Amino acid sequence: MGAEPGPAARAGDTGRDxxxxxxxxxxxxxxxxxxxLEDGRAGGVQQYVLGLAAAxxxxxxxxxxxxxxxxxxxxxxxxxxxxxxxRFIPPLAAGAPxxxxxxxxxxxxxxxxxxxxxxxxxxxRRGRPEPVVVATSDGTLEASGVDVxxxxxxxxxxxxxxxxxxxxxxxxxxxxxxxxxVQRRWRDAAYGAFCEQAALVxxxxxxxxxxxxxxxxxxxxxxxxVDVPPVVRAYPVPDAAAIEATRTALxxxxxxxxxxxxxxxHKNHIRLLEAIARLRDRDGIRVDLVxxxxxxxxxxxxxxxxRRLGLQDQVRFIGFVEPIAVQALYRLARLMVxxxxxxxxxxxxxxxxxxxxxxxxxxxxxxxxxxxxxxxxFDPLDVDAMATAIGSLWxxxxxxxxxxxxxxxxVDRFDWGETARTLRAHYRSxxxxxxxxxxxxxxxxxxxxxxx
Numbered sequence: 236m237g238a239e240p241g242p243a244a245r246a247g248d249t250g251r252d253x254x255x256x257x258x259x260x261x262x263x264x265x266x267x268x269x270x271x272l273e274d275g276r277a278g279g280v281q282q283y284v285l286g287l288a289a290a291x292x293x294x295x296x297x298x299x300x301x302x303x304x305x306x307x308x309x310x311x312x313x314x315x316x317x318x319x320x321x322r323f324i325p326p327l328a329a330g331a332p333x334x335x336x337x338x339x340x341x342x343x344x345x346x347x348x349x350x351x352x353x354x355x356x357x358x359x360r361r362g363r364p365e366p367v368v369v370a371t372s373d374g375t376l377e378a379s380g381v382d383v384x385x386x387x388x389x390x391x392x393x394x395x396x397x398x399x400x401x402x403x404x405x406x407x408x409x410x411x412x413x414x415x416x417v418q419r420r421w422r423d424a425a426y427g428a429f430c431e432q433a434a435l436v437x438x439x440x441x442x443x444x445x446x447x448x449x450x451x452x453x454x455x456x457x458x459x460x461v462d463v464p465p466v467v468r469a470y471p472v473p474d475a476a477a478i479e480a481t482r483t484a485l486x487x488x489x490x491x492x493x494x495x496x497x498x499x500x501h502k503n504h505i506r507l508l509e510a511i512a513r514l515r516d517r518d519g520i521r522v523d524l525v526x527x528x529x530x531x532x533x534x535x536x537x538x539x540x541x542r543r544l545g546l547q548d549q550v551r552f553i554g555f556v557e558p559i560a561v562q563a564l565y566r567l568a569r570l571m572v573x574x575x576x577x578x579x580x581x582x583x584x585x586x587x588x589x590x591x592x593x594x595x596x597x598x599x600x601x602x603x604x605x606x607x608x609x610x611x612x613f614d615p616l617d618v619d620a621m622a623t624a625i626g627s628l629w630x631x632x633x634x635x636x637x638x639x640x641x642x643x644x645x646v647d648r649f650d651w652g653e654t655a656r657t658l659r660a661h662y663r664s665x666x667x668x669x670x671x672x673x674x675x676x677x678x679x680x681x682x683x684x685x686x687x
Contacts, residue, residue, distance in 0.1 A: 236479075236498075241371045246490075247501075250315070254534075255600045259366075262408050262671075263298040263299060263611040264299045264382050264662060264663060264666045265302060265380060265382050265383075265385075266299055266302065266377065266381065266385065266428075266666075267303070267324060267381040267383070268284070268285050268287065268288060268291070268293075268302070268303050268304070268362045268384075268504070269383070269384045269387050269391065270288065270303040270305045270310075270582045271304050271390070273679075274309065274312040278401060278496065278529065279311065279582040279583065281414075282466040283387065283463055283582065284313070284388070285316055285466060285469060285615050286463075286464065286465075286466035286651055287387060287658070288303060288313060288316060289651070289653060290654060290655035291316060292316075292317050292318045292320075292649035293655070294319075294323075294607060294655055297659065297661060300322075300335060300576050300611075301320070301321045302321065302379070302613070303321065303322075303324065304324050304384075304684070305323045306321075306385070307325060310345040315580070316469055317552045324381075326581075327357035331506065335338065339353075344591065345626075348373045352500050357676045358584065359445075363565075367420050367421050367425070369393060369424055369425045369428050370391070370392035371394075371431075372392050372396075375460055376394055376396055377394065377395050377396055380396070380624075382396075382400065382661045382662075382666040382667075383396065383397050383665050383666045384396045384397070384399070384400070385397065385398070385662070386398055386400045386401060386429065387401050388401060388403060389402050389403060389425075391429040393429075395672045396664065397434045397551060397665050398432060398433045399431055399433060399435045399437055399658070400432075400433035400437070401436070401437045402426050402429070402436070402438070402447060402451070403443075403580070404446075404578065404579035405446055405447065405578045405579075406501055406577045407419045407423075408446075408450050408499055410436060410500075410576060410577055413499075413501055418457065424538060426451055426493045427452070429452050430557030433457075434456055434457075434665045435569065436453050436459070437460075437461050437463065437658070437661075438458060438459070438460055438461075439462070439579055439580035439601070440580055440601040440604060440605065441460055441577075441604065441683075442461060442600060442601040443460075443579045443580070443601055444458045444460050444683075450633070456682060458677075462648070463582060463585070463649070464646070464649035464651045464654055465582070465585040465649065465652055466586065467562055467565065467586045468566075468588055469651065470562055471559070472562065473559055473563050477559060478566055478567060480563075481559070481560050481563035481567070482563070482567055485551075485553055485564075486551075486630050487551070487567060488523040488525075490569050491522075491551075491567075491568055491569060492522055492523070492524050492525070492568065492569060492570050492571070492572050492628075492629070493525050493526075493527075493564055493565070493571050493592075493608055494507060494522075494525075494526045494571065494573065494574070495526075495527045495528055495564070495571075496526070496583070497528040497531055498528065498529070498530055498531055498537050500533055500576075501535060501575060501577045502576075502597060503575055503597075503615050504526065504574075505537060505540050506616070506618050506621060507524070507572065507605070507621065508524075508537070508540050508546060508620045509540075509544065510543040510574075510618050510625060511524050511546060511549060511550065511621065511622075512545070512546060513622040514622045515549070516626065517622070517642075519628060520626050520629060520630070522548070522625060522626070522629050523549050523551075524546075524551070524572075525551060525564065525568070526553070527555070527561065528551070528555065529554070530554050537664060538552070538594055553580045563591045565586060565587055566592075569593065569628070569635075570625070570628040570629065570635065571583065571584070571587040571593070571595075572591045572594075572595050572596070572621075572625055573594060573657075574596070574597055574600075575597050575599070575602075575611075577600055578600050578601055578602055579600070579601055579642065580601055581602050581605050582603070584602070584606060584610065585605070585645070587642065588609065588646040589646045591640075591642065591643060593628050593629055593634070593635040594606065594609070594610040594611070594638065595610060595612075595621075595627075595637040596612055596613075597613065597615040598612035598614060598615075599615060605645075607641075607645065609638060610642070611624040611627060611628060611638070611679075612624070653677075656677060656681075657677040657678075657681050658672070660673075660674035660677045660678050661678060661681070673686075
């Protein structure tokens with residue numbers, strides 16, 4: 236990572252170690268948001284970073300500037316949604332030689348988790364317990380002069396810059412069978428280290444706050460719960476022509492259930508396929524299913540099960556699709572089914588609620604608190620229960636209408652402007668900037684009764 240002098244530095248600020256940096260309250264706050272994500276590979280986390288970045292840039296009642304850690308060639312997914320005073324922090328300072336040796340390894344692990352996964356698999360095959368390496372900054376972020384960095388997903392790195400850390404879930408603790416020993420040890424060590432260094436840990440639900448406090452030992456007063464609104468509100472709304480164009484381009488059936496998720500094991504695609512087959516064989520109900528999302532290394536097994544169950548003419552896997560197509564899919568679907576085994580939040584659920592799409596979802600982790608009575612819930616390990624929930628929404632127009640209305644009421648509580656202002660209040664506090672009454676109220680609400 237690295238950066239040219241930022242806006243404040245070009246205006247005369249000499250950075251964190253310079254003479255003018257001592258009185259931080261007299262200069263605008265500079266916040267970096269980690270956006271080192273490859274388009275189409277990070278699922279809901281990418282959508283969250285997009286929504287957060289757009290909302291922060293739209294704030295017009297402060298003098299903060301926002302900067303985004305991003306790799307060249309991997310920024311196009313974010314730039315259309317940015318406005319105002321922002322810039323990217325490039326990975327290497329202009330004219331600086333590339334890192335070598337240990338620095339290069341640290342930088343590679345910090346940039347892209349898939350690189351680290353390859354190394355984990357090799358180590359696991361060797362059966363050798365290797366030391367856990369936690370990514371460390373090469374110094375460029377510190378040299379950029381930013382005041383606060385928000386690591387908006389798990390793949391952070393050690394840094395001297397005051398940080399906000401957002402561990403989306405501790406799936407490896409609850410579903411260890413989906414991870415190798417090396418992966419579990421790395422997650423335990425890295426998540427713990429990044430929580431310890433952070434001035435604030437952010438989660439999306441009270442359930443996640445309790446989970447992080449219990450399993451990572453983070454004091455509850457250090458954990459803020461900040462709402463994650465539907466990202467579809469950051470996208471242009473497709474008109475009727477765009478919706479029909481998506482139907483034609485993707486060759487969608489006239490009526491279908493929709494599931495947006497990468498093919499990770501915890502997303503439970505295989506039991507979903509079994510539920511679709513169960514409806515066909517047990518109840519004589521044909522439900523066409525459309526699944527979007529990255530087709531990773533686990534997809535081959537999902538596809539094999541689909542063929543074994545004879546569902547090739549009922550189930551479509553369309554891979555990663557652009558935001559405009561996702562918007563159209565939510566509007567074209569009969570229902571959304573969300574059978575995940577583990578979620579720290581449920582971003583596709585609030586997106587479906589936002590457009591009035593009825594939802595059938597798992598009754599695990601944070602999801603019951605999120606949906607309340609606005610969705611049909613089921614045990615994601617019970618194929619019969621899943622099939623019954625899907626079949627109910629497939630055939631019952633009145634129930635669909637009731638759930639759609641309840642879902643809209645749930646999602647009306649979430650607002651990107653309020654989410655951005657809550658996080659900005661924390662950035663200001665961490666960066667030593669003055670807080671107004673609204674800032675203090677937002678911080679208090681997010682930290683809860685045990686907050687600072």
